[in-house]
Amino acid sequence: MNPWQEKALAHWEMINRMAGRRFGQTPLAEEAALYVMDGLAQDDWSRLRSFGGRSTLATYVGSLTLRLLEDFARLRFGRIEPPLWIRRLGGLWTMLFRLLCLERYSPDEAVAIVGARLPGSAQNAEAAAYRILGELPSCGEHRGEQTEFDETTELPDAEEDCSAQEQCLEQEERRQLFTVLGRILFDEQAQEPDPRLLERVAEAGLNLDAKERLLLKLCYRDGMAVAEAGRMLGWNRHQVHGRLRRLLERLRQDLAKAGLAEELRLLL
Amino acid sequence: MAEITDLEQKRTEERRLALLVLASEQPKPSGACLTPEELAALVEGKLPPTQAEAGLAHLADCEHCYAQWRELDHEWQEQAGKNSRGALLRLIRRPRFLTAVGSLLAAAASIAVFLNITTELDRHSLTRLPDASVQELAPPAPPPEPAPAIPIEKGIPAPPLSPAQQQTFTAEEQATTPSAQPSESSKKKAADRRVEERTRADLTAKPVQPPAKEAKRAAEVRQLPVEKTRQMTQQTPASADRIEEKKEPEVASLPETTNAAPAAAPQAASRATGAAPPPPAPLAGATEPLTVTGWQDRLRAGCQHRPAPEFFDTLTIQGKQLLRQPANLQTGERQRIERILAVLGSQQPPEQRCRAALEILGPEPLLR
Numbered sequence: 001m002n003p004w005q006e007k008a009l010a011h012w013e014m015i016n017r018m019a020g021r022r023f024g025q026t027p028l029a030e031e032a033a034l035y036v037m038d039g040l041a042q043d044d045w046s047r048l049r050s051f052g053g054r055s056t057l058a059t060y061v062g063s064l065t066l067r068l069l070e071d072f073a074r075l076r077f078g079r080i081e082p083p084l085w086i087r088r089l090g091g092l093w094t095m096l097f098r099l100l101c102l103e104r105y106s107p108d109e110a111v112a113i114v115g116a117r118l119p120g121s122a123q124n125a126e127a128a129a130y131r132i133l134g135e136l137p138s139c140g141e142h143r144g145e146q147t148e149f150d151e152t153t154e155l156p157d158a159e160e161d162c163s164a165q166e167q168c169l170e171q172e173e174r175r176q177l178f179t180v181l182g183r184i185l186f187d188e189q190a191q192e193p194d195p196r197l198l199e200r201v202a203e204a205g206l207n208l209d210a211k212e213r214l215l216l217k218l219c220y221r222d223g224m225a226v227a228e229a230g231r232m233l234g235w236n237r238h239q240v241h242g243r244l245r246r247l248l249e250r251l252r253q254d255l256a257k258a259g260l261a262e263e264l265r266l267l268l
Numbered sequence: 269m270a271e272i273t274d275l276e277q278k279r280t281e282e283r284r285l286a287l288l289v290l291a292s293e294q295p296k297p298s299g300a301c302l303t304p305e306e307l308a309a310l311v312e313g314k315l316p317p318t319q320a321e322a323g324l325a326h327l328a329d330c331e332h333c334y335a336q337w338r339e340l341d342h343e344w345q346e347q348a349g350k351n352s353r354g355a356l357l358r359l360i361r362r363p364r365f366l367t368a369v370g371s372l373l374a375a376a377a378s379i380a381v382f383l384n385i386t387t388e389l390d391r392h393s394l395t396r397l398p399d400a401s402v403q404e405l406a407p408p409a410p411p412p413e414p415a416p417a418i419p420i421e422k423g424i425p426a427p428p429l430s431p432a433q434q435q436t437f438t439a440e441e442q443a444t445t446p447s448a449q450p451s452e453s454s455k456k457k458a459a460d461r462r463v464e465e466r467t468r469a470d471l472t473a474k475p476v477q478p479p480a481k482e483a484k485r486a487a488e489v490r491q492l493p494v495e496k497t498r499q500m501t502q503q504t505p506a507s508a509d510r511i512e513e514k515k516e517p518e519v520a521s522l523p524e525t526t527n528a529a530p531a532a533a534p535q536a537a538s539r540a541t542g543a544a545p546p547p548p549a550p551l552a553g554a555t556e557p558l559t560v561t562g563w564q565d566r567l568r569a570g571c572q573h574r575p576a577p578e579f580f581d582t583l584t585i586q587g588k589q590l591l592r593q594p595a596n597l598q599t600g601e602r603q604r605i606e607r608i609l610a611v612l613g614s615q616q617p618p619e620q621r622c623r624a625a626l627e628i629l630g631p632e633p634l635l636r
Contacts, residue, residue, distance in 0.1 A: 018343060047304075054315070055308035062343045063304035063311075066336045088291045090331040117339050181291050202292030210325035213290065217334070220286035232341055233324070234313065248282055251289055267284070 004045035008037065011061045018062065021116045022069045024109055032072045039068040077102045085177040086132070089184075091221050092121045096129050101139040124223040135180055174199070204258035212247050219244065297330040307333070311340045558586055560601055564629055567608070571622035580612045580621060587612070604628060 012033075019033040040047055040061075051060050081087075082097040092114050099110035107129045114129075115122035133139055178199060208216070211233055218229035230240025255264055302310065302323055309315045310323045327334045360366075563586055570579050587609045591602065611624040 014343070014347075018339075021339075050305075052305055054305055055312045058347055059308040059312055059340065059344050060305055062340050062347075063308040063336070066339055067304060070332075070336075085291075087331070089287070090290075091334070094331055095335060117342070118335075119342055177291070181288075184287075201288055204292075206289055206292070208289070208293065210321070210328035213293070213328040214324060214334075216286040216290055217328075220283045221290060222338070234320070248285065251285060264285075 002045065004048045005041065007057060008040045008045065008048060008061070011058060012037070014058065014062060015065050018065050019069060022073070022113070023103075024105070024113055028076075032069055035072045036065050036068040039071070040064065073098075073103070083136070083176070084173045085135075085180040085184075088177060088181070089221065091217060092118055092125050093128055093132070096125060096132055097136075097139075100129060100132055101136065104140045107133065118222055120224045120228070121222050124221075131184060135183075200258070200260060201255065201264075204255055204260065206251060206254050208247075212243075215240070215244060215247065297333075298325055301330060301333050302326060302337075307337060307340060311337065311344050558589055560590055560597065560605070563587060563590055563605075567625060567629060568632060571626055575618050575622060577618065580618070584609055584612050 015036050016029075016033045019029040019036065023029040023032055047064050048061070051057060077098075080098070080102045082094055082101075086093045086097050095114055095117070096110055099105045099113055100107065105113065107126075111122060111125045111129050114125040118125075214233060215229055218224045218232065219226055226240055226244060227237040230237055230243075233240070235243065252264075255261065299322065306315065306319070306323060310320060313320075315323060327337050563583070566586075567583055570583070587605050590597065590605055591609075594602070597605070607628050608625045611621055611628065614621060614624075616624070
């Protein structure tokens with residue numbers, strides 16, 4: 001037996017587990033696992049042969065498996081681009097959108113899959129799933145199609161000052177983004193925030209570096225514990241708590257400098 | 269509760285602020301996506317710092333790679349957990365490890381045995397407790413009647429009888445009453461023999477006593493009931509009470525016999541005369557149940573004056589009676605009583621014994 005084949009088979013359990021996590025415990029997961037093995041065996045195990053030893057082989061095989069599983073999903077379900085507000089929110093929102101609107105899982109199944117793939121996200125995932133279904137009534141109807149705009153999307157008025165159709169679309173998309181974002185972030189019963197205010201926040205020029213953005217995503221968007229997020233970013237628990245506190249303080253100060261202190265106080 | 273609500277509100281505010289800031293940014297992925305090996309090395313923390321920074325910068329802007337990074341990290345954490353458990357199992361299965369663990373267990377067992385033996389020796393040398401056979405041989409006492417004829421001085425109540433003793437006595441009574449009354453001489457012999465057996469059993473339970481003293485005491489014990497029964501046979505049952513009161517110090521001076529031995533002497537005498545057992549001694553406090561607090565109070569009260577030697581003997585008997593009731597004792601109390609008993613049984617002058625016992629007893633509590 002080919003030594004690379006032996007190594008791949010030694011990781012069969014992990015491949016199977018990752019496929020089950022990606023697609024749930026369904027026949028589809030078994031099919032996906034076989035697809036991964038085929039992908040690894042392609043070109044005489046060329047993917048495994050290119051392993052340079054910078055990590056353990058198991059992690060490398062895991063990384064390859066994730067890529068191949070995504071390829072399988074795209075082959076099976078096609079591509080779909082989520083709406084801007086979902087792309088902006090990213091993370092579990094994008095994942096849920098794919099599961100609900102493309103792969104057509106039920107909300108419970110989708111939440112369970114997200115919980116298995118991104119531990120700690122289950123609590124946020126449930127609310128997010130129903131929010132997506134609420135905001136996109138046609139979710140899952142147009143399988144394989146672009147669902148960025150649905151029938152509720154309003155086309156820009158001809159009277160508006162749009163130099164080009166593309167610019168008008170972009171503006172409309174941004175308006176929709178801030179409208180939906182306002183509903184998601186703030187209480188629905190409360191008065192809907194002014195989209196222009198949110199746009200002003202976007203224009204405040206908050207310069208976040210990569211690690212700061214990742215920290216906010218991990219902690220507040222995906223619901224991960226602060227210490228765990230710190231471990232992933234290479235900080236210990238004291239460092240990450242200190243950095244997060246200073247970052248939030250700096251954001252408040254920057255927004256206050258942009259003249260949004262009072263509006264934010266009312267909103268937050 | 270208000271603090272928890274404040275904390276939750278603060279977290280909600282922080283989350284809203286963070287999501288607002290994240291949504292307001294329009295990041296564009298910087299550079300190409302990470303290769304599978306780069307991603308694996310980043311998850312394991314094996315990328316050089318510069319490459320790791322670049323990789324994280326890409327992850328911050330590329331949701332696709334970000335999702336894979338999180339999933340791979342989750343998988344790697346699971347693998348690491350399994351590997352650590354596997355390493356532990358491999359370590360346990362090593363012969364050298366098993367040898368070391370076996371040696372340690374053997375050493376621990378040896379220490380435990382040594383400590384147990386030492387503790388047992390200490391206990392024997394401190395308290396000279398009677399063993400279980402002596403307890404079984406304890407003389408019977410009438411169950412419904414209050415504790416009879418314990419030599420009580422200065423209001424010291426008699427120790428209550430154990431249920432085993434009561435049962436023994438009842439059985440003995442039932443065995444003797446329906447049949448014809450045996451002769452006086454045979455009764456006397458039986459009583460003497462019983463006391464002798466008790467004394468012998470008691471002596472075996474006291475290994476630290478000097479042999480000469482023990483022999484002397486045993487001889488006293490053997491002679492005492494005989495003299496007493498002889499005197500009692502000349503008295504009427506009514507006058508036996510008076511004799512008993514007069515002879516109380518003598519009976520109380522029965523040293524180191526079982527606690528029920530004093531009670532057995534008048535009963536034996538009454539049986540010898542063929543009369544009904546005498547009524548209990550009408551002394552104050554004689555019917556009170558023996559408690560640790562009461563016993564300690566008696567010790568304190570008795571040591572306020574110059575105590576007689578019989579006082580120590582009575583306290584010793586009652587202390588041993590207390591020790592036979594483990595349910596009523598805490599560990600600290602038991603040890604304290606054992607130490608006091610050791611002091612009371614020592615050969616020191618009465619004042620020194622009192623002082624040492626009171627030191628062990630400690631100051632009298634203000635509130636009871």
